[in-house]
Amino acid sequence: MNTFSKDKQTAAEVFEYAQWISFGPIIFQAARAMRNLGILDAIIKSGRKGISLEDIARETGLKEYGVRVLVEAGIGMGLVHEKEGKYTASKVSFLLQNHELTRVNMDFTHDVNYLGAYYLEDSVRNGKPEGLKVFGEWATVYEGLAHLPEKVKESWFNFDHLYSDDAFPAAYRHVFKYEPKRIMDIGCNTGKITIKFAQYHPDVKITMVDLPNQIEMAKKNIERHGLQDRVEYYPTNLLDPSNQLPKGHDTIWMSQFLDCFSDDEIVSILKRCHDALTDDGYVYIMEPFWDRQEFGASAFALQQTSLYFTAVANGNSQMYDSRVFLKLVDKAGFKVEEVVDGIGMCQTILRIQKK
Incomplete structure (x- = not known):
């Protein structure tokens, strides 16, 4: 991806962009307030004829002052257009209001x-x-x-689910192409993919691996779907390198899991996958690598999501550049057999095998 290889802005655009960054947190909160308070909805529904501040205030039940400062901020953000005291919505407003x-x-x-x-x-x-x-x-x-x-x-x-759910149908096809008998779902979360795997193939056995609290949540979903006879549970904390994985699985699946760990932790987990996997088995890793995105907006969203990992999640992981990630795969003793981009919204599937 060459999107980030050079500046594409004029001097005036660079200055404007710097101000956007400077006021970024306030811009975000203003846009969110306009959405949540019904201001954007009122402007959008007014259509091409537009709507006055007084009418927005009446429809939303807000004071005109509050409406005025938000709408004027919205003009600067490009959410709102103004002509002769009437306000209409931009295309961006439609996205903020209606785009999932x-x-x-x-x-x-x-x-x-x-x-x-x-x-x-x-x-x-x-x-x-x-x-x-x-x-x-x-x-x-x-x-x-x-x-x-x-x-x-x-x-x-x-x-978490929005970025992965639409990738699952394609994932089933890739995983079951090699007729797995026993799948280990590491980082099973709520059990959604385990349920889908079990429903996709009536004979496959699955082991769910995650932290104890997560396993308890997932277990309830498994029982709700009546799949408890085909699913086993392995609660563990893989941050502890002494915690090994159960052996005897010909397939290991990890979806948006390894991005929750640092470089060294990923190598440690993959080495334990190497020990647990049958010699002819495969590990499938589904991750949204930012450098393999078709559109710049997708890469941007993933790059910014990395900061969630830094400040809130664990302090040491990220949405990875695939070039960094593939070096970790090699270091753990695996070779890459297949790389499939364009899975769902933004995912890539790696199929790897022991060297």
Whole structure:
């Protein structure tokens, strides 16, 4: 991807962009307030004829002052156009109001990251998620995930699932092309992919691996689908290098899991996968590598998501550049058999095997 190889802006655009960054947090909160308070909706519904400040205030039940400062900020952001005292919506407003991906990204930024991002500088200095303390005293967000406030948890899972769910149908085809008998789903989260694998093939056996709290949440979903006879549970913390993985699996699946770990931790986990995997088996890794995205906006979103890992999640992982990641795969004793881009919204599947 050559999108980031050089400047493409004029001098005036560079200056304007610098101001956008300077006011970025305020811009974000103003746009979010316009969405949540119904201001954007009122302007969008007015169509081409537009709507006055007085009418926006009446429709939303807000004071005209509050409407005025937000709408004027919206003009500067390019969300709102003004002509003769009437306000109309830009195309960006439609995305903020109605586009699922944009809505999920905004909620994730606000509910999960906003307060913690204040401590980003400390997190970089200390190599720890210093922003996580706004929610609780855990070493990583994964340990406290089940205990996060409900709105935070909802936005976290909405973000996590949106970026992976539409990739699953293609994933089934790739994984079952080699007729696996026993699959280990590492980082099983809520059990969604395990359920899909089990429903896709009636005979496959699956072992779910994750932290104890996550396993308990996933177990309820497995039982709800009546799949408990085909699924085993292996609660463990893979941050501890002494914790090994169960042997006897011909397939290991990891979806958006290894981006939750540092370089050295990824190598450690992959080495334990190497020990656990049958000699002719495969490991499938599905990750959204930012350098393998077709569109610059996708790469941008993934690059910024890395800062969530830095400030809130664990302090040492990221959405990886595939060139960095593939070196870790090699270091762990694997060779890459296949790389498939364009899976779902933004995913790449790596199929790797023992050297």
